[in-house]
Amino acid sequence: MDLVHRRALGPDRGRAVSELAPETQAWLGTLGIVPRDEHRWLAALTHGSMAADVNYERLEFLGDRVLGLAMADWLFEASKAAEGTLSQRLNALVSRQTCAQVAAQIGLPEHIRLGKQARDDGARESVNILGDVMEAMLGAHFLDFGFAPTRDLIRRFWAEEFSGGAGQRKHPKSALQEWAAGNQRKPPEYELIAREGPDHAARFTVRVSVKNVGAAEATANSKQEAERLAAAAFMEQFG
Template sequence: MSTLSQDTLDWFAGIGIEPREEPLWVEALTHGSHDSTVDYERLEFLGDRVLGLCVAEWLYEKVDAPEGKLSQRLNALVSRATCARIARRIGVADHMILGKQAREDGGRESTNILGDVMEALLGASFLERGFSESRDLVRSLWAEEFAGDAGHAKHPKSALQEWAAGNGRKQPEYVLVNREGPDHAARFTVRVSVKNVGEADGTATNKQEAEKRAAKAFMEKYA
């Protein structure tokens, strides 16, 4: 008996994957809240590295830019927000295996979970199909992001740091001022301040994105 539903098998076929070891792909889709002996965390760890290498190679091949600019684009293209955006685009949420509480808490819309599952799927792809086919999958799914603006603009935190230095101010300080919701659907609010200038808040599903939004809000308000 198949361990994946026919609907999920059809979905995999639509994105160019034909699972052979179905338990591996079930693991990649399974959140820790589910009553199961496996979840996606180990595959996510692997997939994160696979994605990083695939995108780094792609940038080296296609983008004639110095190391700093390449790193800036790499960080944007492999970020959890980008992974989640691609996961939403291809319909990952409909096939994730979540526990009851995670479903009720909006787990299918969680940027953290969607991003993690996207990386776990790349980990499964690497184990079953090898690097070459996984690289082709990344280039197919990430094509729109790669061709777009991701990573072209300076990161808001870097921009704020340079602004502070250029204006003779102390470096920005980031403080977590609020965290709410369960682990799989948490919301973080971070406040950034520059002494004798002001402060601004940012809220997101992870601290890094909240810091980025706070820095962006600060620049819009004071710079």
């Protein structure tokens, strides 16, 4: 299904219809969003595989920073925790994995514009792409409406993750680092041992090892997530 409703003359000559498909407009409406610059929102939902003149990459860059500031503001307001604890929660709440979870919860995957090969490769389920497009949407929202409304949108979209305590537990890599130091072992070493699939649906396999103890491996849609899972697997086996 083509999600773009191309510009055409409506019943009144000279009046252009929406660039966004009706179903995409309706979906945004259910989220409380009425775009001011539809071309910008079209770009936010467009993957590079479409070979369009614009895609989500620049808006993702902006949205990533807006999300970080909005989440830091929320954490500072809601918690008296020390800087280290706040940073730990911030990193979890703005991670690619969490952004992808939020994207799935709001129904974003069906509205991402993908080329045929990317669709066939399962890009609509890619954590990397979902996370990037979620941030691109935030970038578009910021440009259309400013920081305060975008902060409020983030608080609404991220409410479940925020109240659910994302990032309150120690990150597996930090836990493994502390375990190695506490047991007088050398620091853990991470090695990328495989990278498979196209760029938009890549799979990374990482091995983490501690000398004279053992090793564990994990595979994920990003190198960072594979390292996190490998560290968790190591701690489950040897910790």
